[in-house]
């Protein structure tokens with residue numbers, strides 16, 4: 111399974127998603143994370159050697175890729191339309207994280223026009239969803255479904271652990287905080303949907 115994580119908008123949780131899905135998939139079969147972002151956020155996250163899976167750059171990917179069952183590709187924000195076509199063509203599933211914020215949803219809906227036209231296999235993931243009493247996650251989901259988009263049932267809550275985990279070089283499953291576990295369960299649910 112080759113999964114690519116992309117978005118037009120920056121800061122919507124692409125790298126967080128790529129790292130956590132790679133950690134989930136690694137529990138099932140050997141998984142490689144390809145860091146396709148020049149900022150190298152995923153590579154920096156991996157620097158302490160505490161992640162359970164291997165992280166390489168795109169330049170290294172051709173050599174490593176054949177040794178792995180699953181590959182997760184993290185990308186940089188704001189791809190050109192041509193880049194997006196190539197990204198969609200280069201994977202089995204394109205994951206498009208978005209927060210429930212109106213501006214992020216707006217950017218996503220523009221991305222999706224292009225993808226639908228291409229007949230790409232993509233699925234939207236709601237990330238950084240604020241806790242109740244905010245209803246923004248629920249409202250965003252309704253809007254996306256009404257627009258006819260495929261949306262993961264699983265979604266990712268807004269949790270401080272997601273901000274802190276990279277500083278410790280771990281995934282939230284290994285982050286010492288009780289609430290972090292519910293963040294991991296979110297990515298577990300999404301991982302199950304991917305492999306279903």
Ligand SMILES: Nc1ncnc2c1ncn2[C@@H]1O[C@H](COP(=O)(O)OP(=O)(O)OP(=O)(O)O)[C@@H](O)[C@H]1O
Nearest residue numbers: 120121122123124125126187238267268269272273
């Ligand atoms: N579920 C979450 N809860 C709280 N904070 C989160 C969550 N997911 C991501 N973040 C934080 O939001 C910020 C952006 O996340 P991330 O780096 O994963 O996004 P990105 O889309 O890869 O950004 P970029 O476009 O810059 O590559 C980071 O500070 C990250 O720690």
Ligand SMILES: [Mg+2]
Nearest residue numbers: 124125147151
């Ligand atoms: Mg990133």
